Amino acid sequence: MAIDPIDDQDLDIEVQIRGLMLDPVTNMPIVVLKDVASDLVLPIWVGVFEANAIALELEKTATPRPMTHDLLRNMARGLNATVHKVVVSDLRDDTFYATIWLMQGEEEVTIDARPSDAIALALRWDCPIYVSQSVLGRTRQAATEAGANANADELRRWLENLNEDDTGQYKM
Template identity: 40%
Template sequence: MSTDASGDGDRDAADLLPARIDSVRVAGTPDGPVPVVCIAVEEDGAAAGDAREDGTDSAGGPDGELVGEVLPIFIGFEEARSIVRGMEAEPLGRPMTHDLTLDIVEELGGRVDGVVVSRLEEGTFFAELRLNTPREDVTVDARPSDSLALATRTNAPLRVAAAVWDDAAEDADRFAELQDVREVFEGDE
């Protein structure tokens, strides 16, 4: 795990696209079912999915409907559960790992300032967790799944490096019919 005290990595802010988690779904793979986080962006500066007065989102479709392109990031079931719990602000009583991590950051006077899906190497996504601490702003290399789980708990902004989007965005239709991961978890609880 490395840190960068500059807080902006080596990337120009113009190379970062505002984004949001559109959905967390379950894809069938040769190895069995795997959760996939579908991230949506819009290059004009609005995060895809932002509601408009006409009932459509900024990507052009009705709320909750995948349209255009998404960045699919395949993750584990526990990370998917944590992301969904953060999105729904679901209280658990005892803190889980991401809740504990956030509690530690906040108890030490820090806060999560944002998440950047920063690069893609050999099919693996990497992220930067941007923290504001009492001493300085810090960027920590982190898995996208962990970073997204923390961002959902704090409403921290999510951004995607334009080069990552250009390389890995896929047609949202490929994921539109996949089962919502929450439906899978309903049987567990």
């Protein structure tokens, strides 16, 4: 009897960008991802330049010359490849990792990336963004082990109750 391999898609949760905002304590940008099927949210702190690249695409702002993520999209297109999904795939030492999934002809290619770059590219390809269940489990476990359960709950409630003014226009 043959055993079917586990489909990685089954272990991934589809998310959408709920907002892009500044951390009120550190003034660092945060991309807030929200599970499309529940109220679960995941904040990911990102760099200023990456946040700007995400904001430009969220706001559909045209630039006079291609920005880095536009260049990557154009290169993939030039190589007859398409980005069909990105996955926030790992969390190690408080650092998130992502994978960009491309199709080039019949071949599937995966590329390691920072989540911020993967998200910026996903927006340009209008493809789905996923977070692996193991990453979500580890973020919950890390908050609990750090004794920050109350703080994690407060952060979760704060993120879930953000309104459009809180997550609206991200300005540099």
